[in-house]
Amino acid sequence: MSAAERAPTPRPRRRWAAIAIVAVAPLLLVGLFVGATYTPLFRVRTVRIEGAGVVGRQEIIRLAGLDSATNVFHLDTVRAADAIAADPWVATAIVARDLPSTVVVTITERAPIARMLQGQTDEAVAGDGVLLPGAPTAGLPEIRGALGDLSDADRVAAAQALAALGPSIRHQVSAAVMEVGDDLRLQFVDGTSVEFGQGGDAVAKAGALRSVLRWASEQGVAVRSVDVSVPGAPAATLANGSAFPG
Numbered sequence: 001m002s003a004a005e006r007a008p009t010p011r012p013r014r015r016w017a018a019i020a021i022v023a024v025a026p027l028l029l030v031g032l033f034v035g036a037t038y039t040p041l042f043r044v045r046t047v048r049i050e051g052a053g054v055v056g057r058q059e060i061i062r063l064a065g066l067d068s069a070t071n072v073f074h075l076d077t078v079r080a081a082d083a084i085a086a087d088p089w090v091a092t093a094i095v096a097r098d099l100p101s102t103v104v105v106t107i108t109e110r111a112p113i114a115r116m117l118q119g120q121t122d123e124a125v126a127g128d129g130v131l132l133p134g135a136p137t138a139g140l141p142e143i144r145g146a147l148g149d150l151s152d153a154d155r156v157a158a159a160q161a162l163a164a165l166g167p168s169i170r171h172q173v174s175a176a177v178m179e180v181g182d183d184l185r186l187q188f189v190d191g192t193s194v195e196f197g198q199g200g201d202a203v204a205k206a207g208a209l210r211s212v213l214r215w216a217s218e219q220g221v222a223v224r225s226v227d228v229s230v231p232g233a234p235a236a237t238l239a240n241g242s243a244f245p246g
Helices: 012-036 057-064 077-085 152-165 202-219
Strands: 046-050 090-098 102-109 112-118 121-126 142-145 173-178 184-188 193-197 223-227 235-238
Touching: 046 057, 057 077, 057 102, 077 090, 077 102, 112 152, 121 152, 142 152, 152 173, 152 184, 152 202, 193 202, 202 223, 202 235
Parallel strands: 046 102, 112 142, 142 173, 193 223
Antiparallel strands: 090 102, 112 121, 173 184, 184 193, 223 235
């Protein structure tokens, strides 16, 4: 018998043991890494807040559920952001990690652009129709219904229309009135009336209104009423009774 024939064959048990070690090693490394993320190194030490004005720092931290035991590595940033955005003053919220121990919160706040009567109290309204409790309402245009109370959809449509006007024109508006049939009419402080039509195309309608008012200013004429319900074909009646376009 030759030497080759007498050589012992490798034992299968040893081969499988080697394979098992190779397969398990990455899992062990992952386990060690995951375990390391639960160390005090990743406990929150700093919370950096950007964009906040009305909403206080402590309120943002409370809404996000952050405390000294929070693990930054395992923080559910989406859930924390959603919790912050539940505050009516917060339009958007983004929560991010800055490892190992910092949480960064960036928010965009709503601003009051109108007011409306809620029971016996004037409530401020943001540009997307959200009510802002406790905000000052002095000098803001009123949103109201011609008959009865407004629906949430009517309030949103009126607020979006006022927001689209921009500050320079919005400050000239005394009221946004939702008529029967859901047609919106804007009343200006100087008596000018603007038919805004039903909801939708607020930006286009606001642009058409600006064009008419700009034309009137350049021509040195006073406008009595404007109709931008069809923004591609605005119309106006001048104080002297003539029409635009003539």
